[in-house]
Amino acid sequence: MTNTLMKFAVDDGSTNVKVSWLADGEIKSLVSPNSFRKDWKSAALRNDKKVYNYTIDGFKYTYDATSDKALETTHVDYQYDDLNLLAVHHALLQTGLEPCNVSLVVTLPITEYYRFEDCQKNEKNIERKRQNLMREISLNKGETFNVVEVEVMPESLPAVLSTLVNSNCNEFTRSLVIDLGGTTLDMGIVVGEFDEVSGVYGNNEIGVSMVTNTVRKALAFADSDSSYLVANELIRRRHDDEFASEVINDESQIEMVREKMNAKIHELGKQVVTEAKKFAKNPNRVYLVGGGATLIFDAVKEAYRTLGDRVILVDNAQSALAQEMCLYHADENNSAEAGSDE
Ligand SMILES: Nc1ncnc2c1ncn2[C@@H]1O[C@H](COP(=O)(O)OP(=O)(O)OP(=O)(O)O)[C@@H](O)[C@H]1O
Ligand SMILES: [Mg+2]
Numbered sequence: 002m003t004n005t006l007m008k009f010a011v012d013d014g015s016t017n018v019k020v021s022w023l024a025d026g027e028i029k030s031l032v033s034p035n036s037f038r039k040d041w042k043s044a045a046l047r048n049d050k051k052v053y054n055y056t057i058d059g060f061k062y063t064y065d066a067t068s069d070k071a072l073e074t075t076h077v078d079y080q081y082d083d084l085n086l087l088a089v090h091h092a093l094l095q096t097g098l099e100p101c102n103v104s105l106v107v108t109l110p111i112t113e114y115y116r117f118e119d120c121q122k123n124e125k126n127i128e129r130k131r132q133n134l135m136r137e138i139s140l141n142k143g144e145t146f147n148v149v150e151v152e153v154m155p156e157s158l159p160a161v162l163s164t165l166v167n168s169n170c171n172e173f174t175r176s177l178v179i180d181l182g183g184t185t186l187d188m189g190i191v192v193g194e195f196d197e198v199s200g201v202y203g204n205n206e207i208g209v210s211m212v213t214n215t216v217r218k219a220l221a222f223a224d225s226d227s228s229y230l231v232a233n234e235l236i237r238r239r240h241d242d243e244f245a246s247e248v249i250n251d252e253s254q255i256e257m258v259r260e261k262m263n264a265k266i267h268e269l270g271k272q273v274v275t276e277a278k279k280f281a282k283n284p285n286r287v288y289l290v291g292g293g294a295t296l297i298f299d300a301v302k303e304a305y306r307t308l309g310d311r312v313i314l315v316d317n318a319q320s321a322l323a324q325e326m327c328l329y330h331a332d333e334n335n336s337a338e339a340g341s342d343e
Contacts, residue, residue, distance in 0.1 A: 111155045277304065
């Protein structure tokens with residue numbers, strides 16, 4: 002363990018943790034899927050495969066990418082429990098950096114971060130999340146990072162921070178931010194260059210997992226591997242014919258799998274659009290973020306046709322939030338240092 006203090010921005014979503022940090026002035030990012038089960042794994046046969054066995058408060062957990070006993074991380078309480086602590090530490094260990102003291106910026110779903118009634122910060126939830134991440138965790142035959150500071154930000158909205166600030170919008174501009182993740186659809190309305198947040202929305206029944214589940218069923222029907230990982234990869238590489246024929250054993254079913262997937266993507270787009278239109282009928286701009294953004298971009302563009310190219314798919318949609326928080330955090334740091342010199 003080294004004594005340096007490093008800063009990490011961690012967007013700890015319900016299905017994947019996205020981490021960003023600065024190294025030699027360059028921004029680095031990684032995505033670490035949440036897949037943990039109870040008890041420990043035995044040592045790996047191959048030396049290059051690392052086993053991650055953790056203990057929290059006497060309870061044993063292990064990282065297991067393909068386990069069908071993986072613990073659920075898709076409920077709101079996940080934000081404050083053992084699994085969240087595990088997911089964040091596990092993701093930090095994937096950076097390959099030597100464990101050290103760390104200052105984290107993490108996220109809470111928008112509807113946990115803000116109080117629905119008045120869009121004010123929910124200090125109780127924020128503090129609960131901070132305390133949870135300061136708890137003890139140990140890694141068998143290894144070291145974990147030492148969390149010394151935790152700052153919490155809302156999911157979704159900060160993903161468009163620099164885009165908004167550089168976009169010449171005025172103080173009346175209303176930007177709708179749509180974040181489609183693995184299990185939730187989150188939306189928020191930002192006024193001006195982040196002068197105010199005027200509305201938040203969260204729906205944990207709409208997410209990419211709707212498509213994943215359909216694809217899993219179709220894959221099983223085509224005598225093929227139907228794990229979450231493979232199904233998600235097939236969705237991501239849906240335009241790659243070679244990949245499809247690699248993972249779909251029964252070639253006569255490739256078309257069927259594709260049709261089922263496309264129909265579900267279409268349905269997902271329709272549901273998102275219905276909710277978005279109900280939430281914000283006439284925003285001035287629309288920004289799409291989250292892992293599912295590319296799947297629904299066309300549907301959203303069509304729904305807000307009059308906005309034309311003011312419907313924007315944010316670059317690196319899945320990691321955008323972690324990256325923006327990382328830049329913001331670094332900036333904040335610089336100005337604090339500049340301030341202390343005076
Ligand atoms: N380029 C892509 N095309 C299609 N699907 C993708 C792409 N990138 C990521 N995904 C899918 O998006 C989902 C994860 O998105 P994301 O990381 O935003 O979710 P999350 O933050 O964990 O979930 P939530 O916000 O609901 O808590 C996964 O199902 C993943 O397979
Ligand atoms: Mg998310």
